[in-house]
Amino acid sequence: MAFPSTPLDVLVELQVGGTWTDITADTYTRSPIGIECGRSEESVRTNPAKCTLEINNRSGKYSPRNPRSPYYGLIGRNTPIRVSVNSGPSFLSTTGATGSGARTPDAAALDVTGDIDIRVDATLDNWRTTGVVPSVDLVGKWSTTGNQRSWMVQSRDGKPHLEWSPDGSTVLQADATVMPVLPVSRRMAWRVTLDVNNGAGGWTATFYTAPTIAGPWTQLGASVTGAGTTSIFNSTTELKVGDATNLTFAKPTGRIHAAEIRNGIGGSVVAAPNFTTQTPGAGSFTDSTGKVWTVLGTSAITNRHVRFVGEVSSWPARWDVPGKDVWVPIEAAGILRRLGQGRKSLDSTLRRRIPSHSPLAYWPCEDDEGATQAYSPIKGVAPLRLTGGWTFGQDDTLAGSSSLPAVEPGARMRGTVPAPPAGTMQWSVHMLYAVDAAPASDAEFLSWTTSGTVRRWRILIRTGVGTVQGFAADGTQIVNATVGVGSDVFTGWQRLQFEAEQNGANVDWSLFWFNIGGSAGGFSGSVAGSVGQVALVDTQFGASISGLRVGHLSVLPVGDGTDGNAYRDADHGYSNEPATDRMERLAAEESATVALAVFNGSVPAASEPLGPQRPASLLDLLQDAADCDGGILYEDRASSSLVYRDRRTLYNQAPALVLDYTVEGEVGPPLEPVEDDQRTRNDVTVSRSGGSSSRAVRSTGPLSVQPPPQGVGVYDESVTLNLGADHQTEHIAGWRLHLGTWDEARYPTVRLMLHAASHLIPAYLTLKIGDRIQIANPPSWLPPGPIDLVVQGIAEVVDQYTWDVVLTCTPAGPWTVGVVGDAVLGRVATDGCTLGGAVSASATSFTLVSSPGPRWVDSATYPSRFPFDLLVGGERVRVTAITGTTLTQTATVTRAVNGISKAHAAGAAVQVADPARIAL
Known part of the structure; x- marks a missing residue:
């Protein structure tokens, strides 16, 4: 018998010493487990998820400082905890670990050498990944050992990717021409077919997507063709899903529901592992074609759904007077709580970016106002020694930097550069600068010494002329090259970039000026001799330089083509970076702190461009990006990670859950519409940080700024957002006005009694923050038609025989937007x-x-x-x-x-x- 006739299978686990440990038996049933996640209102930032429960502590097992406890020294502040339930179809859990997934041995039926049809159905956290080769294994019969390559299917940069070999060694490949739309559920089925002889002297690969492996299949982009007919090598390697190759590609993290291999396009099925029909915990099974599959590594067949993952920050001991009842009331919190506790600002984008490019020396010059030397964050590099007039913390106008020093004419800087790795035959020197005006006479802007033929290099600049000088060990000048320069090298912030590399018996050098955000030009030359290595940056700034500010001086052991990347984009703080790109970049840079998945619906459409990334806490930077874009940043229920749901995924959604008010248990009491002004905003001003603003006002209608009874009076709002350009403020102000004047009753909460309507459980388990739900057949005293809502938060109470859910909701109507050419959503009214x-x-x-x-x-x-x-x-x-x-x-x-x-x-x-x- 199923729940609720039998107890709900709830599992509570603590991570003890790095291992998930079942503590369900110690969890009191007298107090139900309470879980909350999401946000309370559309305009409010997401609160940390929380979970409350009580643990039996009569043995003292859960007293962290009790040496009698088997968990002594293994639990304490921020011990991970998770709560899950068994329900619904099984799946193959995949952990992203090498060796995870499932396999079946090679067999004659699997030796497809002609046309092939490959299908896989999965719910993954990493459909898209980063890396030199951003690929995630999915399914394949592929091993490089002994050249046993047949074929494999991966997600490469978020798109289906097919590789095959006609001889076990040579590799051919094809990629889908467009990116599939990633559903918020993260579940997709992919299908790849290969026609080895398309009848036109070549081969054709075609890609498809579907909601599940059952279809319906929709072709993804255009078919990909190649010259020459082909075939697939008959290898002896096994067929695997999950970790499908013996290569170091990323492995899938999430759930695999099914896979299918066909001999021929739409041909006979030769392998069909369907994990949804397997018994939870099974280590092996036989598929419908007779193939025996074995579960590998850290994977498992399960139907367990995680409802909460968080951290226990405190272990308060409680007991009754006789001491017979001893317990620990726990309130665990999601990762947002810890991220919100840490308010340390991240360093400037340049300070974060440049060290990742392995500089030989680097001095940011972002020290505080009273500093007398410039600190280096690179291990083994001494501070930059300074003489003359240096005043730190004077100029914060460079978007990619914290405040930089003002330098008086004639001031000096000296910094020793450690020896580079052996064999390095090229280097570059960089410095950012700004001046009030062009020097009237030649002025030294940068100079350094090397161990090469040119012992000292100097860069001089004056009105209209830039000069590169080089001197031999005896002081003889052996380089004297000039170029005409425009006023742009004296306007705003600039980057000097000088490169030198060995080219046979000569040293090739290049000098570039970069306006921050663009190029101002440069020139190059060559001199006989050896390039040597930079030993000392030793610069005495020219006496004719007026209003000099400098910073982010570095020496890099690489030449043109890579070293500029250490500064590029970071120097202007990644201005105009799309919001979702910034969030993904920050998560990658701070991967030790937080993981983040982004669901941005139609990937080709960029999210809102942002202004420069200024120093702030990681959470503030992520939330600021979400605020600009208008989506939802929330905690993943199944892992200690964050999820960002792009605004566009909220548009025109199909309902994820449809309830019927007339069916007992589907909509529990109370269902109470609220007509109030909590969300009313009819006068909205949006300003860009450091820029202009726009105002949108509702001047007519029931929620207008007109006094009652024509309207409701003024409800104003003013927000400042870190947007990329002033013109964005107009559109965002209009959108916020649209949301704030939506004329419809609110249904703040919707209650589901899953113990009374257990048929809703499968759909509920896939429900996400931001999903649309509908309530059909509302009572006659409410307006007709379905009640249409968006889920903003979820609270549930779970015990053995009760599963009560309260959804915090807002109207879905504002998120129904026009679609050009659509028979319903593309219709425009007359003007009255x-x-x-x-x-x-x-x-x-x-x-x-x-x-x-x-x-x-x-x-x-x-x-x-x-x-x-x-x-x-x-x-x-x-x-x-x-x-x-x-x-x-x-x-x-x-x-x-x-x-x-x-x-x-x-x-x-x-x-x-x-x-x-x-x-x-």
Whole structure:
């Protein structure tokens, strides 16, 4: 018997000494487990998830400082905890570890050498990954050992990727031409077919996607073709899913539901591991084709769904007076709590970026105002020694840096550069600078010594001229090259980049100027001799330089093509970086602190461009990006990681969960609509940090700034966002006004009693923050039609026989936006329409008067545009035809589409039931 007739299988685990340990038996059932995640309102940042429960501590096992406890020294502050339930179909859990997944031995039926059809169905956290080769193994018959390559399918940079070999050694490959849309559920089925002889002297690979392996399949982009017919090598290697190759690609993390291999496109099935039908805990099974599959490594067949992962920050001991009842009331929290506790700002983007490129020496010069030397973050590099007038912390106008020093004319800097790795035959020197004006005479901007033929290099700049000088060990000048320079090298922040490399018997050198965010040009030359190594940066700034500021001086052991990457983009703080790109980059840079998955729906459409990344805490930087883009940043329920749901994934969603008010348990009491002003904002000003602003005001309508009864009065809002450009403020202000003046009752909470409606459990287990839900058949005292909502937060109470869920919701209506060409979402209303005469409750002909126009489409000219729905006085009518081509027209209608049929007076307002709204 299933839940609720039998107890719900709840598992509570602590990570003790790095191992997940079952403590369910010690978890009291007298106090249900409470779990909360998400946010309470659309405009409020997400709160840390939390889980409350009580643990039996009569033995003192859960007293961290009790030496009698078997967990002594193994539990304490921020001990990981997770809560899960067994429910629904099984799946193969994949941990991302090498050797995880499942395999079946090679067999004659698997030796497909011609056309092949490969399918896999998975829910993954890492459909997209980073790295030199951003690939994730999925399924394959592929081993490089002994050249036993047949074929493999991967996710490469988020797209299906096929590789195969005709001889076990040579590799051919094809990639899908477009990126698939990643559902918020993260579940996708991919299908790849290879036609080894397409009849035109070549081969063809075609890619498909589907919601599950059951289909329906939709072709992904264009087919990929190659010259020459091909074949697939008959290797002896095993067939594997998960860790599908013996290579060092990333391995899938999440769930694999099924896979299928066919001999021929749409041909006979030769392997079909269906993990959804297997017994949880099984170590092996036989698929429908007779293949025996073995579960590998850290993978497992399970139907366990994690409801909470967090950390126990404290272990408060409680007991009754006799000491017979001893317990620990735990309130665990998600990772947002810890991230919110740490308020240390991340360093500037340059300070973070340059050390990752292994500089031989680096001095940021971001020291505080009273500093007398410039610290180096590179181990083994002494501080930069300074003489003359140096005043730190004077200029914070460089977007990629913290405040930098002002330097007086004639001041000096000296910094020793450690010896580079043996064999290094090229190097580069970089410095950022800004001046008030161009020097009238030659002025030294940068100079350094080397062990090469040119012992001292100097860069001099004056109005209109840049000079590179080089001197031999005896002081003889052996390089003297000049180039004309424009005023742009004296305007704003600049980067000097000088490179030298050995080219036979010569030293090739190049000097470049980079306006921050672009190039100002450069020139190059060559001199006989050896390049040597940079030994000392020794610069005395010219006496004619006015208003000099400098910073981020470095020596890098690489030449042109890679060293510029140490500064590029970071020097302007990644200005205009899309919000989702910034979040993914930050998560990659701070991978030891947080993991982040981004769901941005239609990947080709960029998220909102951001302004420069200034020093701030990691959580603030992530949340600021989310605020600019308008999506939801929340905690993943199944892991200690964050999820960002892009704003566009909230548009025009299909309902993830449909409830029926008339079915017992599906909608528990109370379901209470609220008509209030909690979310009303009818006067919105959006400003760009360091830039301009825009204002949007609702001047007419029931939620306008007009005083009652014409409106509700002024509800103003002013926000400052770190946007990339001023023009963004107008669109964002309009969108926030749209959200703040949506005229609909709120249903703040929806209760599900899963113990009374257990058939909802499978759909509920896949429900995500930001998903759309609907409640069908509401009671007659509420407005007709389904109640349409977006889930903002989830709270659940779990015990053996009760599973109670409360969803915090906001209206879904504002997120239904226009789609050009769509029969429903692409329809635009006239600019005002009324009934030309009164109609009875049964009339099927309406006179429509449009003023000032345009008119409605007529069915004779535009038959494909019919039918469509209109709203009149709360009644939804379906227009099947319209006659007339003037502003007064006659419509034939079907009444009571939403169950309402009533008489309407002449002059009653007529509007499109689902008008197209412009999305942000």
